[in-house]
Each structure stands twice: as structure tokens, then as C-alpha cells.
Amino acid sequence: MSLVKIEHVDFFYLAMPDILDIADGSQDTLLVRIQADGLSGWGECETSPLVSLANWVTPMSHSICQSVRSSVIGQEIDHPDDIRHLGQLVDRRGLDIAQTAHTFSGIEIALWDLLGKRARLPVYRLLGFDHAYAKTPYASQLFGETPEATYEKARQSRDQGFRAVKFGWGNYGTGAPEADDEHLSAARRGLGNDGLLMVDAGTVWGSNVDQAKLRLPSLTEHRVFWLEEPFVGDALAAYQELAAASPDVKIAGGEGAFNFHMAKHLIDYGKIGFIQIDTGRIGGIGPAKAVADYALEHEVTFVNHTFTTHLALSASLAPFAGIEACHLCEFPVEASRLAVKLNNHELARHEDGMVRASEEPGLGVEPNLEAIQEYLVDVEIKVSGKTIYSTPKLP
Amino acid sequence: MSLVKIEHVDFFYLAMPDILDIADGSQDTLLVRIQADGLSGWGECETSPLVSLANWVTPMSHSICQSVRSSVIGQEIDHPDDIRHLGQLVDRRGLDIAQTAHTFSGIEIALWDLLGKRARLPVYRLLGFDHAYAKTPYASQLFGETPEATYEKARQSRDQGFRAVKFGWGNYGTGAPEADDEHLSAARRGLGNDGLLMVDAGTVWGSNVDQAKLRLPSLTEHRVFWLEEPFVGDALAAYQELAAASPDVKIAGGEGAFNFHMAKHLIDYGKIGFIQIDTGRIGGIGPAKAVADYALEHEVTFVNHTFTTHLALSASLAPFAGIEACHLCEFPVEASRLAVKLNNHELARHEDGMVRASEEPGLGVEPNLEAIQEYLVDVEIKVSGKTIYSTPKLP
Numbered sequence: 001m002s003l004v005k006i007e008h009v010d011f012f013y014l015a016m017p018d019i020l021d022i023a024d025g026s027q028d029t030l031l032v033r034i035q036a037d038g039l040s041g042w043g044e045c046e047t048s049p050l051v052s053l054a055n056w057v058t059p060m061s062h063s064i065c066q067s068v069r070s071s072v073i074g075q076e077i078d079h080p081d082d083i084r085h086l087g088q089l090v091d092r093r094g095l096d097i098a099q100t101a102h103t104f105s106g107i108e109i110a111l112w113d114l115l116g117k118r119a120r121l122p123v124y125r126l127l128g129f130d131h132a133y134a135k136t137p138y139a140s141q142l143f144g145e146t147p148e149a150t151y152e153k154a155r156q157s158r159d160q161g162f163r164a165v166k167f168g169w170g171n172y173g174t175g176a177p178e179a180d181d182e183h184l185s186a187a188r189r190g191l192g193n194d195g196l197l198m199v200d201a202g203t204v205w206g207s208n209v210d211q212a213k214l215r216l217p218s219l220t221e222h223r224v225f226w227l228e229e230p231f232v233g234d235a236l237a238a239y240q241e242l243a244a245a246s247p248d249v250k251i252a253g254g255e256g257a258f259n260f261h262m263a264k265h266l267i268d269y270g271k272i273g274f275i276q277i278d279t280g281r282i283g284g285i286g287p288a289k290a291v292a293d294y295a296l297e298h299e300v301t302f303v304n305h306t307f308t309t310h311l312a313l314s315a316s317l318a319p320f321a322g323i324e325a326c327h328l329c330e331f332p333v334e335a336s337r338l339a340v341k342l343n344n345h346e347l348a349r350h351e352d353g354m355v356r357a358s359e360e361p362g363l364g365v366e367p368n369l370e371a372i373q374e375y376l377v378d379v380e381i382k383v384s385g386k387t388i389y390s391t392p393k394l395p
Numbered sequence: 396m397s398l399v400k401i402e403h404v405d406f407f408y409l410a411m412p413d414i415l416d417i418a419d420g421s422q423d424t425l426l427v428r429i430q431a432d433g434l435s436g437w438g439e440c441e442t443s444p445l446v447s448l449a450n451w452v453t454p455m456s457h458s459i460c461q462s463v464r465s466s467v468i469g470q471e472i473d474h475p476d477d478i479r480h481l482g483q484l485v486d487r488r489g490l491d492i493a494q495t496a497h498t499f500s501g502i503e504i505a506l507w508d509l510l511g512k513r514a515r516l517p518v519y520r521l522l523g524f525d526h527a528y529a530k531t532p533y534a535s536q537l538f539g540e541t542p543e544a545t546y547e548k549a550r551q552s553r554d555q556g557f558r559a560v561k562f563g564w565g566n567y568g569t570g571a572p573e574a575d576d577e578h579l580s581a582a583r584r585g586l587g588n589d590g591l592l593m594v595d596a597g598t599v600w601g602s603n604v605d606q607a608k609l610r611l612p613s614l615t616e617h618r619v620f621w622l623e624e625p626f627v628g629d630a631l632a633a634y635q636e637l638a639a640a641s642p643d644v645k646i647a648g649g650e651g652a653f654n655f656h657m658a659k660h661l662i663d664y665g666k667i668g669f670i671q672i673d674t675g676r677i678g679g680i681g682p683a684k685a686v687a688d689y690a691l692e693h694e695v696t697f698v699n700h701t702f703t704t705h706l707a708l709s710a711s712l713a714p715f716a717g718i719e720a721c722h723l724c725e726f727p728v729e730a731s732r733l734a735v736k737l738n739n740h741e742l743a744r745h746e747d748g749m750v751r752a753s754e755e756p757g758l759g760v761e762p763n764l765e766a767i768q769e770y771l772v773d774v775e776i777k778v779s780g781k782t783i784y785s786t787p788k789l790p
Contacts, residue, residue, distance in 0.1 A: 015454070019454065019455045019456065019457070020457075021455065021457075021458050021461075022457065022458050023457055023458050023459065024457055025456070025457045025460070025491075027456060027457055028454075028456050028457075046491075047491075047492075048449075048450070048453050048456050048460050048491070048492045049453075049456070050449045050452075050453040050454060050776070050778065051446060051449045051450050051453050051492055051494055053449065054443075054445045054446045054448065054449035054450075054776075055443070055446050055449075055494075057445075058443045058444075058445040058446050059410070059414065059423075059445060059772075060414045060416065061414065061420070061422060061423050061443050061444070062414070062415075062416075062417065062418055062419055062420045062422055063416050063417050063418050063564075064418065064597075064598075065420070065443050066416075091627075095598065095627065095651070096420070096441075096442075096443070096651070097442075097443045097446055097494070098493035098494050098496075098497060098653055099446055099450075099492070099493050099494045101493075102493060169458075202459075203459075203490065207656075232486075232490065232656075234654055234656035234657060234660075235656060236656070236660060236664075237659075237663070256490070256491070258493055259629055261602075261627075261629035261630060261631070262629060264632075265629075265631060265660070265664075268632070269631075269660075269664060377454075377778060377779060378777075378778070378779055378780060379776075379777065379778050380775075380776075380777040381445070381449075381774075381775075381776050381777075382773075382774065382775040382776075382777075383445065383772060383773070383774050384772060384773055385773060
């Protein structure tokens with residue numbers, strides 16, 4: 001087989017007609033298509049779409065402040081190692097543009113999809129895994145407006161067969177600890193005593209450890225399995241202090257990591273128990289797999305971060321598909337209409353309630369071109385009178 | 396005096412006609428002007444201009460993935476604390492856009508300039524310093540193509556009265572250690588035995604400690620005062636290992652930090668001896684001052700990172716102007732024609748060869764509107780048929 005030369009890369013910015021000022025990250029997306037050898041590879045960036053479109057095409061500022069495009073177009077790919085080397089090139093030439101990994105992630109994922117389709121192998125096999133273990137999906141959702149609403153959401157998830165549920169954001173952590181406790185109590189009642197309950201604080205306390213400690217008795221009482229993102233991802237000392245103060249409730253974090261080092265630091269210095277990686281942000285499937293391997297060596301559990309589409313879910317499952325010890329999987333249950341309609345296939349829960357990485361070639365999730373048409377946002381970027389990006393037309 | 400309401404913010408993307416693929420970061424810039432109360436405050440972002448322009452205007456993706464503009468316009472500023480609070484708001488609402496601090500930095504700097512002009516006080520006084528200590532400027536430049544060229548550059552700097560010189564980038568670290576040694580030997584000869592010589596490796600070794608260690612004997616022999624950025628800023632374990640192996644040559648780094656935490660980690664975990672902060676990237680003068688204070692507590696020396704204009708230099712001097720122990724100052728000596736022409740005033744070296752923060756109100760460096768006209772890059776960004784950014788017209 002010939003090398004895959006990267007020449008045809010298209011970005012599609014898709015958005016809901018009305019974007020709400022809530023933590024639902026599925027309201028828009030930046031989809032990437034790479035066409036070669038008569039095949040299409042697809043990926044998704046977890047990013048601000050317009051910022052990444054500018055990052056894709058931006059004029060050079062100096063040697064390490066260059067567009068992603070300039071490093072990608074014309075490169076040849078034949079083997080997973082080539083994707084890794086391309087990532088290193090993009091990192092180096094884009095070092096002074098913080099957005100670079102967010103933008104490259106979708107390309108990296110699309111290249112794995114393409115190589116998988118070409119080799120007629122699922123991506124997890126290309127990563128060196130022999131087997132995709134079943135994962136327990138947890139229903140990932142936002143807290144209700146009221147404890148009653150949180151209770152109803154928990155009960156509904158239980159009725160849908162979920163044995164694990166996570167609630168996040170909303171007002172959690174912004175008011176009195178007693179108000180937060182009412183939500184946890186309601187969630188536990190709705191889920192039942194035997195369900196796994198997780199809480200996502202959504203970085204609400206910045207780096208304020210005292211605010212987090214105030215909630216530990218309630219989190220312990222309701223047997224919360226992990227407390228996620230009490231702090232911004234860079235607040236390593238705060239993570240470390242809280243982890244030391246919380247023997248029962250493990251700390252989780254990492255979704256903000258946009259390189260291997262940031263995830264490693266949360267493990268090494270932050271002392272978290274669960275590392276949550278979004279392949280659409282960390283630079284793709286390869287860097288995520290490196291984190292999964294590192295976590296395993298350090299007795300930290302790797303979990304995907306996915307709140308959006310099943311394409312993103314498939315890409316996020318691959319890096320730890322073959323690691324039996326990492327048994328949980330974030331599963332989106334309240335994604336936007338756009339995110340739900342975007343893919344023709346989904347990674348449905350099996351009859352046993354479990355989720356497994358796709359056995360289809362590539363990522364096994366094909367975007368629905370009609371949905372892309374419906375939600376496509378028209379963008380044009382002109383520099384010095386020349387159009388350097390415009391939204392591609394679909395056939 | 397009334398509050399300053401932020402309503403009129405203009406971004407100017409300026410670039411040299413031809414951008415070369417070298418490490419000279421002065422080939423373009425993103426200038427910010429904020430007009431209020433009949434005054435103009437000016438700042439500069441160290442960023443990829445087009446990426447930050449998109450970051451300024453991007454449509455909302457969700458609650459913590461919002462444009463900088465949406466957090467800034469309409470806010471009121473009266474006191475330095477208000478700038479800090481605005482920074483926190485921007486951080487929070489822009490948490491999922493990695494470029495955010497790069498983009499906000501120029502705004503933050505312009506706000507200090509504005510408040511200083513309004514109060515008729517230099518910015519260092521607004522920061523709480525009583526006195527601006529003289530700093531020893533070091534002539535910051537790229538290595539020559541050959542050792543002879545490096546020798547000439549060093550000799551020229553000495554002839555110009557510089558007692559400290561830094562060489563960086565070029566081919567340093569990319570070939571054999573012997574070739575690197577020839578450059579250091581030439582630099583030392585050109586500078587003379589009594590001059591301070593620093594080396595900037597420009598992250599060339601990624602996180603490979605062995606490559607750095609190979610150069611330590613040569614760095615020690617030529618009495619190099621610091622080795623800067625042997626690794627990418629996130630490679631904390633590599634920094635720590637090298638620092639432990641290098642008792643004579645201190646390690647410097649930090650220019651890539653785009654929040655307080657990243658700089659703190661280089662001090663806490665990376666064990667560097669010099670922390671180098673670019674106010675145009677870390678979120679402005681306030682976060683840089685917080686790093687300077689933290690460094691002082693931890694016996695680490697704060698140094699500015701400035702390779703470009705005298706507006707950037709003035710903004711970068713303010714955060715440590717009043718700290719006598721931090722006595723060195725990076726001083727651009729081979730900035731592009733654009734960077735040299737951009738300002739009407741400069742922070743000239745005094746007769747004693749030293750540099751001091753400006754005593755003029757604000758930052759004391761006014762951009763030259765004619766130079767802006769000459770280098771202005773025309774940009775237009777359209778989303779859904781609506782122009783959301785276009786290059787402002789100058790009067």
C-alpha cells in the first residue's frame with residue numbers, strides 16, 4: 001500500500017442555533033475530515049471552533065509560532081509512529097501558540113481513523129491492544145436546578161440501567177455546603193444505595209482548598225466515588241493538599257490537559273486517583289494512550305472525558321480499551337441535538353449494560369453528512385485581502 | 396474621578412512584510428489600545444495575532460468557553476484590584492480556550508497604562524513600589540551562523556557598553572556538543588572575561604536531560620551564568636533533574652508560562668534559579684508581579700522576558716522594578732524594524748549603562764501611529780455572514 005499523503009483536510013464548525021451560557025460542552029463542535037486513498041478519516045476537536053480555525057491557517061509569526069496547517073499538509077503517513085512524529089513536529093512549530101494541541105487533536109484522531117480503515121482494523125488494535133474490555137458506562141450529566149430535579153435525573157438514569165452516575169456543575173460549590181449536600185442526598189436516593197455516584201465540581205473553587213474540604217464530610221457520607229475537578233487543572237499544590245486530606249473520596253481531574261506533561265503532573269504532584277483525558281484536547285489518541293500507560297504504572301485509573309458525540313466517545317475509548325483495570329467509561333446522556341444527530345452509528349450499551357470499543361475498521365463511527373449540513377456555521381477569514389479559510393462546501 | 400468603563404478596545408495586528416522562519420519573535424505583534432476618559436492605554440500581546448483576534452471575538456461555545464471580548468466590554472475599572480478581578484473573570488469564562496491569557500495580556504497591560512496616565516503615576520508606583528531600581532541590561536540576541544559571527548556579535552555588544560550578553564537559538568543544541576562549545580568559546584572571547592554570558596537553548600532538547608547534561612562541562616568552562624530553556628516549559632521533571640546535576644550553571648526558564656501556576660511549578664518542582672516572565676503572555680502585569688513576589692520568597696531571581704518593543708519592555712520591567720535583588724533585565728538589541736519603529740519613546744540605557752522603569756505616567760512609551768499604519772495587517776473575520784472582526788481604521 002502506498003503512503004497516505006495528507007493533502008485534503010477539511011474543518012467543519014457545527015453549532016446549535018442558540019448557544020446557552022451553561023456548562024454543556026456539546027453545543028458546538030469542530031469536526032475534521034481527512035481524505036486520502038479513497039477513504040475518509042474523521043476526528044473532532046474539543047475547542048473553541050473559531051479559535052482553532054484561526055490556529056489552522058494563521059500566518060507565521062516566527063519559527064515556533066506557526067499554523068498547524070503548515071506542519072500537516074504534505075506530510076506522509078503510513079504507520080502509527082508517523083502520527084506520533086507528526087505530533088512532535090506540530091508541537092515544536094506551534095510551541096508559542098497555546099491552542100495548538102486543541103486544534104491538532106481532531107487531525108490526529110482522523111489520521112488514526114484513516115489508518116484503521118485502510119488496514120481494516122479497529123483503532124484499538126493499531127494501538128497494540130489485542131482485546132477491548134467491556135467498560136461500565138457512567139451517565140454523565142449536569143446537576144438539576146433543584147435537589148428534586150437532581151433526584152429525578154438520578155432515578156431516570158437508574159431506570160435506564162445505568163449503575164453509575166455523575167453529576168456536575170450547576171450550582172454545586174457556589175453556595176453553602178448544606179445546599180450542595182441536599183443535591184448529593186437527592187442523587188444518592190435517586191440512584192439507590194448500590195450505584196456508583198460521582199461528583200464533578202467543575203473547577204469551581206479555583207485553588208481554594210478550604211472550600212473543597214468543607215464538602216468532604218457530605219461527599220464521604222453519600223459515598224461519592226470521586227470528586228472531580230475541585231480546582232483548575234494547574235493548581236497542583238491544591239490537588240495534592242486535598243488528596244492528602246481525603247482518604248475516602250478519591251480526587252479526579254485532567255480533562256483540561258492539553259499535553260502529556262500536564263496529565264503527568266496531576267499524577268506526580270497532584271496525587272489524583274483518576275486521570276480523565278479528552279482525546280480531542282490532549283493532542284489526540286497517541287498522547288492519551290501515553291497517559292493511560294503512565295497512569296497504569298503509577299496505580300492511577302485512566303478514564304475518558306466525553307460529554308459530546310459518539311465519534312468523540314469512540315476516540316476516547318481507544319487509548320484504554322485494552323486495559324482491564326480501567327473499567328469505567330464516561331458516557332454522554334444529555335448531549336445536544338447536534339451531538340446526538342451528528343453520527344450515523346453509536347457505541348450503544350450492550351445488553352449487559354456495558355460499553356466496548358468499536359470492532360469496526362477505524363473508529364467505527366461515521367458522521368451524518370445531512371446533520372453536518374444542518375448545523376454548519378459559515379466562516380470566512382481574510383488576511384491582507386486574501387481568504388485563508390472559508391467553510392468547505394459539502395457535496 | 397469617574398470609573399473607567401471599558402468600551403473602546405482596538406486590536407492592531409502589525410507584521411513585517413516578510414516573516415522569516417527564525418526564532419526572532421519581533422517580526423509581528425498584536426497591539427491593543429483602550430480609549431476612555433480622553434486617554435489611550437496601550438498594551439501588547441505576545442501571541443499569534445490571528446489566533447488571538449479570533450479568541451477576542453469567537454462565538455460562545457459554552458459557559459467556560461467564551462471570547463475575551465464578552466468578559467471585558469462593559470466592565471468598569473477604577474483601581475488595580477479591579478484589573479485583577481477582571482483577569483479572574485476572563486480566566487474563568489475562557490478556561491477552555493488555551494489562548495485566553497495570551498489575548499488578555501495586552502488588554503491588562505493597556506489598563507495599567509490607562510490607570511497610570513489617569514493617576515499621573517508610573518505603573519510601578521501603582522503596583523506598590525516606592526522606587527525603581529536600576530537594572531543591568533543584557534543584550535539579548537540569536538547565536539551567529541558561525542562561531543566567528545557569534546564572536547563578532549559578542550564583541551559588538553561589549554563595544555556598545557553591555558556588561559551582559561545572552562545568545563540563543565540558532566543551531567545551539569542541534570548538532571554535536573563540540574560545535575556548541577565553539578560558539579560558547581567565541582562568545583566568551585568576544586565578551587571578555589569579566590562579562591556575564593548567558594545561553595538560551597530555546598527548548599531544543601524537549602525533555603531529554605542527557606542531551607543537556609552533555610553540554611554542562613562546556614557551559615561550566617565558559618562560566619555561563621545561566622542555561623535558559625533547555626526543555627519545554629512543561630517538562631518539570633527534566634528541569635528538576637538537570638538542576639540537581641548542575642551546581643555551577645543555574646537553570647532559567649518560564650517565558651512560556653501563561654498563568655501564575657506554570658511559573659510557580661518551575662520554581663517548586665523544576666528547581667530553576669531564574670524565572671523569566673513575559674507580561675504579554677502570562678496575563679499581564681498583575682500575574683507577573685505575583686510571580687515576582689513568589690520568586691522572592693523562594694530565593695529565585697525574577698527576570699523579564701522581552702525580545703521585541705520598548706512598550707513590551709516597559710510592561711515587563713514594572714512587575715519587578717522595585718525589587719532590588721532582581722538586578723538583571725533582558726534588553727532587545729536585534730528587534731525587527733517594525734519593533735524598533737513602533738514606539739515614539741524608548742527606555743534608553745542611562746549613562747551608567749543601566750536601565751530603569753519609566754517615571755512617566757503609565758508605561759511611558761507611546762506607539763507611533765505612522766509606524767502602525769505602515770505595518771498594519773488587514774484582517775476580516777466573518778461568521779454566519781456577519782463581520783465580527785475587521786482591522787480598525789486609524790484616524
